[in-house]
Amino acid sequence: MNKHKRVTSYDVAKVAGVSQSAVSRAFQTGRSVSDKTREKVLATANELGYKPNAIARMLITKRSGMVAVISSSRVNLVYPEVLSLLNERLSEKNERVLLFNLDDAAGLDDILEHIWTFQVDGVIALAAHFDHKSINKFKQHQIPVVLYNRRVAGHSASSVCCNHEQGIFELVDILHDFGHKDYLVLAGPEDSDVAQERCELAIKALTDKGINDVPVACGDFSYQSGRQAFSNYMASHSAPTAVVCSNDTMAIGVIDEARENCGLRVPEDLSVVGFDGVNAVFWHSYQLTTVKQPIEQMTKAAVDILVEQIAAPDNPAQLRVWSGALVQGKTVGPVRN
Amino acid sequence: MNKHKRVTSYDVAKVAGVSQSAVSRAFQTGRSVSDKTREKVLATANELGYKPNAIARMLITKRSGMVAVISSSRVNLVYPEVLSLLNERLSEKNERVLLFNLDDAAGLDDILEHIWTFQVDGVIALAAHFDHKSINKFKQHQIPVVLYNRRVAGHSASSVCCNHEQGIFELVDILHDFGHKDYLVLAGPEDSDVAQERCELAIKALTDKGINDVPVACGDFSYQSGRQAFSNYMASHSAPTAVVCSNDTMAIGVIDEARENCGLRVPEDLSVVGFDGVNAVFWHSYQLTTVKQPIEQMTKAAVDILVEQIAAPDNPAQLRVWSGALVQGKTVGPVRN
């Protein structure tokens, strides 16, 4: 009953009365084996509890059946959902997820080496600290990479993105149409490309409307940082009428701080918009006006592209961009006179 | 520049003018190599861009440096936080996370086989569908398992748990002290052990207070299911004065439904308690009264126990239980007369 030694293909071969290679072939599709032997092999394999050893197979086929997913433990509520979806899609393609955490640029080289030694089939990168040097390393090692919501200059790697520009312009349009003139932009962490991009786009959108010198506060994507940043700003400035936040979680923090400590009603006194469309924004107490990223499509495409590039590494890199969906919540209203 | 062929230890050996085994030894600690050769080997290895191939090492050492984490895509907000912490702790122990999703019992055998073929060093199980049969399979394969918030009868596997009994009794105590007599218990998904346990404990705690025949509604841990369950219940019953929910997310759903569609104020007309202590319960609009699981301690212990059992597989299984921390929010108040 208790199997101390792993059952190998040799064991099966011996019992089934065939050669080891016959066993190997029986477990592969599209190989020349007679139905009779395959049947016999599979039967005794089942009987002995034999499963081909993935590690040995990796060594010879040079495919590990694993995809590295590099993520940050950043407090962005979208990532868990994204990770879960990626895992599902990759499973369908018969690839497992090998998880890597990247919180500071310092750990990057370390992670890269690990990924390389583990011989992963491909990489999906959600993490903040990721530059063209990293991309080049993967290219040198011939490992396909798909960037998620990250475009690296020269886009020598494939990427799937949400169109932040369209989304943020749409949000600013709404605010502008409601007559807002006094804005605050709440940026995310400095080391995050997404955060920087969203912040810059917000400023650009406002400039396009003729609104210049917009003040910028800085948070780290977390709820608390949203509260803190707004609180700090209010301590030394007069209240804006609209806040454009780089993500939903901070937006909710701003709303709570405004309501609780600043005596501001939302949306009567203050309009707030976020970005991402995480589940919590649909909760009744907030009903944030935001842009929802199409994470189902994005994750599916990320996996499809990656699998395609694993199969044909010389295929050109591609970029796919989706528009976000505007979510008309209840945190935006006309400016009061 | 472009390395089409992987650099092996033989390549390094040839260039460094030593044997292949010398190269191998140079990369291991506590092996007999002279400083001089090690230095030379490491230098040329670095020059050639050589890193030992983890796959080949796995094949011979029978240790993969990977731990399987089995999770559900259940809408329980705690899991992302837990997963992230597990990943960090495991990295510190030089183990990678190989991710598996388990949503229905059907996929269990499939996943078990995958885990087995990948020769993981150990398993941490967060998933709902997990019985003693699965545990036995791992035992047969000599793979250490640590259950997270799951106790399987006979506890032949180690587990780390939050003391649900203490937590729920404490919550019920508070409600009882406030004079509540009309309760509703909101259960989680039927196939989740945690959900069932919390539900039964709530009933038991209430029975101890002399409150019998408590009505039970059923959700699936999600916000929407919380709203729906409460809405359904209200359609055919008079309003309870207190709702005990099996997790925080559903509790927030109940609060929103009560406020928005039932004309009930929380906590004036209705008291609501949850369980888990996810970040969102601290948001100002909710401030849910709940019990916070000590996930830092729990994840650390899970990893420590697992690593210990990997090193010494014959060590006895152990169970560690933590009390949850009561979070006094603002969703519980005295019953109105």
Next chain:
DNA sequence: TTGTACGCGTTATCAG
């Protein structure tokens, strides 16, 4: 279709 023999890249054993 089947079996033989070799190789994947490393660690482990054992003389020297």
Next chain:
DNA sequence: CTGATAACGCGTACAA
């Protein structure tokens, strides 16, 4: 301390 040599468990030419 060092170098040859044997595993590890499988896929795959090649010959039969």
